[in-house]
Amino acid sequence: MPESVPVRCPVCHRAHRYTAPSYPCACGAPVAPPLDPDAVPVPVGHRAWQEEWVTVRCGRCGHDGEWPRPELGCPCGTALRIPVAGPRAPAPAAPAAPAALPKPPGRPGFRSVPIRTARDAVTAAVLYLRLLGHEDVRRAHRCPPAGVGLAGRGVLARVDPSSRPATLRDVECLWLTAMTESARCLYFSLAGYAEDARARADALGVPLFLLDPTGVPQPVNGPADALDAGGA
Known part of the structure; x- marks a missing residue:
């Protein structure tokens, strides 16, 4: 089951419940990023492509895939980046040549x-x-x-x-x-x-x-x- 954690917006202080989306691994198994329930969400300011991705390992086949870093849009207009538990591998600076x-x-x-x-x-x-x-x-x-x-x-x-x-x-x-x-x-x-x-x-x-x-x-x-x- 996808993880769900409580999230409070640091700007307007609204309380939310965030559920991590699951994505299909190449092997077909659903993969969801592990969330850190104790960390504080951070408002998204300037966006950088390298920071938009998190590396998550599939529990079935062990493949490391790059998935969107979890985010929540608060009704106050703030985009919140949801912290992910554990270390992550750095994402490549640019997509591979097509x-x-x-x-x-x-x-x-x-x-x-x-x-x-x-x-x-x-x-x-x-x-x-x-x-x-x-x-x-x-x-x-x-x-x-x-x-x-x-x-x-x-x-x-x-x-x-x-x-x-x-x-x-x-x-x-x-x-x-x-x-x-x-x-x-x-x-x-x-x-x-x-x-x-x-x-x-x-x-x-x-x-x-x-x-x-x-x-x-x-x-x-x-x-x-x-x-x-x-x-x-």
């Missing part, structure tokens, strides 16, 4: 990375967004309820590397955030989408993509098909 892969539907010459960790999933999404013309994609300052938020000029994306299908609430939260920032939005998921989430995304015009093990984003609804075929 390998050429067969083109996905409608997107010639796409290059991506095989997905073994959450960092690979984010890299695949960034490369796809750049293919659409968004060269300035970066980690979003406002963290989503789960997963990793990406932002560029006029675009927001959410990358969900967890082992559960994205929910209706996940899609609506992304759409509402994009509306407040007058941006288009895209959703990338490793585990797919619940039926009501897909129906809501169709109604709102949110493109949904499934990240397959090769790292190629596959469109799974009408808005995604249109975007994939027509570009940015």
Whole structure:
């Protein structure tokens, strides 16, 4: 079972209960970062790519994977970094060079990375967004309820590397955030989408993509098909 710890925001002093998300290891086992219940959460200020990841070892196969460092968004607007127990290995300074892969539907010459960790999933999404013309994609300052938020000029994306299908609430939260920032939005998921989430995304015009093990984003609804075929 994923770990759950009490969290108090040091800015507004609200009390929360945070549950660590689980991610699928390459062997198929769910992996969750071990949380430190005695440490104090730290507000996220300046973001650095190397600090966004934590190395977690799979209890089944022993593989070390890089997963998003746990964060909680408080209603007061503060993004809180949840402390992880035990030492962690340093994350590489930059993603590995992508390998050429067969083109996905409608997107010639796409290059991506095989997905073994959450960092690979984010890299695949960034490369796809750049293919659409968004060269300035970066980690979003406002963290989503789960997963990793990406932002560029006029675009927001959410990358969900967890082992559960994205929910209706996940899609609506992304759409509402994009509306407040007058941006288009895209959703990338490793585990797919619940039926009501897909129906809501169709109604709102949110493109949904499934990240397959090769790292190629596959469109799974009408808005995604249109975007994939027509570009940015």
